[in-house]
Amino acid sequence: MKQGFLILETGERFEGKLIGNVPDICGEVVFNTSMTGYQEIITDPSYAGQIVVFSYPLIGNYGINKEYNESPKPHVKGMVTGELCAEPNHFTATGSFINMLEKYNLPCLTEVDTRKLVKTIRKKGTVKGVISHDKTAHIPDWETENLFHQVTAKKIFTHANDGPHIILLDFGYKKSILHYLLHAKCKVTIVPYHYPLEEIHALKPDGVIISNGPGDPVTASDQLLKIRNITESYPTLGICLGHQLIALAYGAKTKKLLFGHRGGNHPVKDLETEKVFMTAQNHGYVVEDSTVDEAAFAISFKNVNDGTIEGLRHRNRPIMTVQFHPEAHPGPQDTEYIFDQFMHLLNQYSGVISYALQ
Template sequence: MNQGYLTLETGEVFEGVLIGADQDSLGEVVFNTSMTGYQEIITDPSYAGQIITFCYPIIGNYGVNTLDDESISPALSGVIIGDLCETPSHFQSIQKFSDKLKAAAVPGIAGVDTRKLVKTIRSRGTVKGYLSKTKQFNFTGDSKEPLWVDQVSTKKIQYFKNNGPHVVLMDFGYKKSILTALQAEGCAVTIVPYNTTFEKMKSINPDGVLFSNGPGDPMELKKWFPEIQKISQHFPSLGICLGHQLIALAFGAKTEKLAYGHRGGNHPVKELETGKVKITAQNHGYVVKDESIDEKVFDVTYRNVNDRSIEGLKHKYYPIRTVQFHPEAHPGPSDTEYILKEFVAQIASLGETRYAVK
């Protein structure tokens, strides 16, 4: 293995050995606190354009299997880990972690002091980093990033037959586990591109719409807010992660970037109606701003225990609910899987009822 370097735009340099694809990489350096689920994490489309740091000290110990990919191919820009295990032990393992990265053309670096790196990110805020065989200090910080959602969203409509309610999954970068969870509830699912219009949605005529997770700044999708508002007003809707932010923005709220985001499977969230705390899986860098919520339009349903940020919304009139966390929780705890079950039960009970657009 070759000596490699992660250079942060703030000047810090971290040394290690290069793994995965033999290429340089530039991206936003973020960290995930999950203890398991590295395969699901690296294949989550929400990491498009980012270099993910794993806080857990050893990665690769149970290998890679054929079941846990959340997308067809990883969209992230790179991986940073502490200890790399090259001798995985699990009955389902078919591949080493490093070979998975290489096959997916994803560069990585191992042997990094990830504790020090995470402490640096927490003090500096999320910064860009460069993975290379040499130290790099020439950053193009002002360069315009691509629309990551457009890169990971499906380009064609896909249909999955089932006997239950028909749900359209708006693909902003959806995780396979969301589709699997809907199918487990008996739903027929149609996956559509992120830029599907209200008129097109009416022609599909689903029982409900789920706005998925996805990468990037939600404000990059500003031109689609009117369509999102009309769709969610007309069809019972659930927004997850980016979908939560987009629905809030479509109804006039605002978002802001967190210093270093919420990423991991151990984030406590309080359900305000019951007072109960759920442990949730999260992966986002933006939140809906508290003061921007119109209390005549939305009730806040969940709050983050650590920083009090908004974690869920419920529309006062339309059957619209949103959550910032991942109720399908792959990887992560299943405390909030009831949210998807309640959504399916709601659209099944509403049947052909439609809420007219105001």
């Protein structure tokens, strides 16, 4: 390992040891508060374009296992850790975290004061940064990317099953969402986010899930008319980015949080039952309260810490959304009942929803 640096656009510089002989990499610097689940985090497509700072001090201690991947490969631009374990000890481990970094040529800056770094991000907000061997490296200018192209499915794929047919509209879905649907005996067809509306109708689904994904939801503005039509035609569940896109399709607006919600310990309140659940989250944007049409949508969940919207439910149509991740992985599985509620919607509206183009 050689000396390396994380340089923030706000001028702060953090020194550490750099694993990987890679060119300078730039990205949005964010932090995750999960104590476990580092493998799921770096393979979550929602982290595309980002440098992830792990606030938990020790990463890699239980190694890696390909079964934990949330997608076929990592999507993060780079990582920052306080300490990285080179010799893991766990009975399911098939390799070390360092092996995974080397396999995918991923840079990791370790031996960093991540406590100080996280406090800086909390104060300054999510900022751009560069990981480099050069302490004088500069952060290049770059425009907001359409990251969905990088993470979406390249072709349509169907998992056969005996239950209801679900279209998974893929903006960067996590494998655990698919696992829940298959466990519920659903037939699942994964389609790219840009799949034409007419072809979605031709598949005759019983319901649609709009997945999580990376970046600013406004980047997908060209998909909002299609999403509005989908929600008017089928029972629909939006997860994380999917929640934001459904809200945008109905006229709401989104805004960027100062430093986002990322981790497995975020409390949300179900406003119907008044129960509080611990949730897994990974998002930098939220739906603005004042822009939601409350004649059409009821706010179903709120974040206990900052009061931001964590879920919506349409008053007349079978549409439900959650900002958190009910599939978890990593994180608590308190809210997996969201999938049961969606299955209930499918049963309730089966044969009632018109499949005709609007």
